Amino acid sequence: MAKTKTAFFCQNCGTQYAKWVGQCGACREWNTIVEEVIQKEDKPGWKTAGITSAKPSKPIKVHEISTEKEVRLNVLDQEFNRVLGGGLVPGSLVLLGGEPGIGKSTLLLQIALRLPYKTLYVSGEESLKQIKMRADRIHPLSTSCFILTETKTQQIFQQIAAIAPDIVVIDSIQTLHSDYIESSAGSISQIRECAAELIKFAKETNIPVILVGHITKDGSLAGPKILEHMVDTVLQFEGDRNYVYRILRALKNRFGSTAELGIYEMQGDGLREVSNPSEILISKYEEELSGTAIVATIEGMRPLLIEIQALVSSAVYGTPQRTTTGFNSKRLNMLLAVLEKRAGFKLGVKDVFLNITGGITVDDPAIDLGVVAAILSSNADIPLEKGVCFAAEIGLAGEIRPVRRVDQRILEAEKLGFTTIYVSKNNKIGLKKHTIQVVEVSRIEDVVRKLFG
Ligand code: TYD
Ligand code: MG
Numbered sequence: 537m538a539k540t541k542t543a544f545f546c547q548n549c550g551t552q553y554a555k556w557v558g559q560c561g562a563c564r565e566w567n568t569i570v571e572e573v574i575q576k577e578d579k580p581g582w583k584t585a586g587i588t589s590a591k592p593s594k595p596i597k598v599h600e601i602s603t604e605k606e607v608r609l610n611v612l613d614q615e616f617n618r619v620l621g622g623g624l625v626p627g628s629l630v631l632l633g634g635e636p637g638i639g640k641s642t643l644l645l646q647i648a649l650r651l652p653y654k655t656l657y658v659s660g661e662e663s664l665k666q667i668k669m670r671a672d673r674i675h676p677l678s679t680s681c682f683i684l685t686e687t688k689t690q691q692i693f694q695q696i697a698a699i700a701p702d703i704v705v706i707d708s709i710q711t712l713h714s715d716y717i718e719s720s721a722g723s724i725s726q727i728r729e730c731a732a733e734l735i736k737f738a739k740e741t742n743i744p745v746i747l748v749g750h751i752t753k754d755g756s757l758a759g760p761k762i763l764e765h766m767v768d769t770v771l772q773f774e775g776d777r778n779y780v781y782r783i784l785r786a787l788k789n790r791f792g793s794t795a796e797l798g799i800y801e802m803q804g805d806g807l808r809e810v811s812n813p814s815e816i817l818i819s820k821y822e823e824e825l826s827g828t829a830i831v832a833t834i835e836g837m838r839p840l841l842i843e844i845q846a847l848v849s850s851a852v853y854g855t856p857q858r859t860t861t862g863f864n865s866k867r868l869n870m871l872l873a874v875l876e877k878r879a880g881f882k883l884g885v886k887d888v889f890l891n892i893t894g895g896i897t898v899d900d901p902a903i904d905l906g907v908v909a910a911i912l913s914s915n916a917d918i919p920l921e922k923g924v925c926f927a928a929e930i931g932l933a934g935e936i937r938p939v940r941r942v943d944q945r946i947l948e949a950e951k952l953g954f955t956t957i958y959v960s961k962n963n964k965i966g967l968k969k970h971t972i973q974v975v976e977v978s979r980i981e982d983v984v985r986k987l988f989g
Contacts, residue, residue, distance in 0.1 A: 544569045545724040550762040572725045573718035609703065609744065612650050615800060615809045616643075619771060619784050621792015624703070627742040628791065629735050631709070631763065633749045634773035639782055639802055640748045643773065644705045645670060646806045649678040653702035656695070660687040660711030660721075674806035687721060689714045689733050701743065706734070708748035709763070731766050764788060779895035781816065782807065785836075796836040814841035814952050817894040827914030830925040831906030832945035832957065833898055839941075839948035841925060842898065846910035847889040856885060862892030863907065864899060871908055871930060878934030879980050881915065902939035904930040905958060908980065909987060916988060923955035924987075928963070934980040938963035946970060958983065 544553040547570055549563040559566050608623025617623050624630070634640045641661070648655040649671055659667055667683050682699055686692050689712055696704060706712065710722040712730040719725050731747070738745045749763065751772075764770050768790040775782040784798035800807040801816070810816060818830060818841055827846045832839060844863075851857065860868050868890055875881045888911060892898055906926035913920050927945045929937040938960040939945070946965070949957045950972040959965070961978040977983050 540573055542571050542573050544571050547724060550724050572723050574725050611647050613647055615798030619786050619796045619798045621789055624744045625791045626744055627738050628744050628768040629738050630746045630769040631749050631767040632771045632773060633751050635751050638773050639807060640773050641707050643807055644746060646674050648681045648705050649675040654680050655703045656682045656684060656701035657705045658684045658686055658692055659707045661707055687711050687713050689730050704743055704745045706747050708750060710750050727763060731763055735766055775895060781894055817842045819843060824919035824922060826917045826919045827910055829906040829910035829920055831903040832925055832927040832949050833900040833903050834941055839944045841952055843893045844906050844910045845891045846914045848911055848915040849887050851885055851887045857887040860890040862897045863890050874930060874934050879984055901929040902927050918988060925949050925954045926958045928960045936960040936977050943967050
């Protein structure tokens, strides 16, 4: 019988120790070292499953490497394709993280069902019946998707060898279990081992694998950080569960930009791609409301118009409150200080609440001017004119600063029927033709005068 071997792993960063220690030397966390049973054998890995491997690799001159075969698989989901950088790269390992209940299983099942390729959806979390019920709701007509409820990696590889799928989806890495490691599913050594087996499998067979990973309360992917280092792409599915919108972003991507963003709407029959996000983020009220301003921001490569709401009221208690949702509160304090110093508004004694609607978080400085306009509008209780939007940053001296890719913002605002956009005087506008009125401002006082007379 093989001797049982144990080792100590940091549950935070995955560093291995021979002995127990109180503090992890790598990530400096206390009390994160846990003993796990491992068993070192010469493991045949996924090859026991009988899949024939590719040739052993040899050094090759860089100019001789052919890139022509780099065909990406179109997953028939424009948002997912874009976030991946133009489709799924064969042989890549993608990790999709997200809080429980956010819709990871729904998103991947939906993609698996719609694909014209043979897909294998492996679930260690739900029963066949549960998956079938969900599948019926999302896409009842699929014929090329196989479902497997299994958690043992060796079994999974055997099934893969049997049906030879083009894409494998695993829900989730925390439920997987490899026979070569004795510790329980979800432990650091298991996660690391299973991920390593899957990576080896993906690289040698060129079959892409999408993994679901759970997220801990503090927002990091559960399990070791090493998982993030091992995979090619880390995607995060996020959004406020109280809203129906979900945002997919790439935290790491070896094959594309991490600036891209995909937006979905959760509906009764799965997730709908939102191809024109600006429409959903701007509420449509008949009457004009004070304290609301629309800004043209850019998320990834896409221009996006979003609505900012501010409420300014007299402070009831000694210290005025500053509360923000979706916006950096330090930045709000800075903008309030600028308003006080440069434009003479005494907001120091007022409560200020700021909210970006739709449950999204924006850190584009180009929304500064819109934030200030919303605050001023609420303070004066005068609604801004209809059809006005903003795209400019505000500096500490009260100057209106230029923003990147202003042309794209202007075009998006025009497309959505806005009639006026406020930008910085120093922004170079390359557009030849536009019907929207572009108001160029250079100081915060100008804006106040133009907006409120
Ligand atoms: P799920 O994919 O199970 O989340 P995760 O795998 O990230 O834990 O999604 C669960 C939520 O999505 C659940 O609260 C119900 C909701 N949902 C819909 O609103 N519409 C649908 O068509 C489906 C399948 C789920
Ligand atoms: Mg799930």
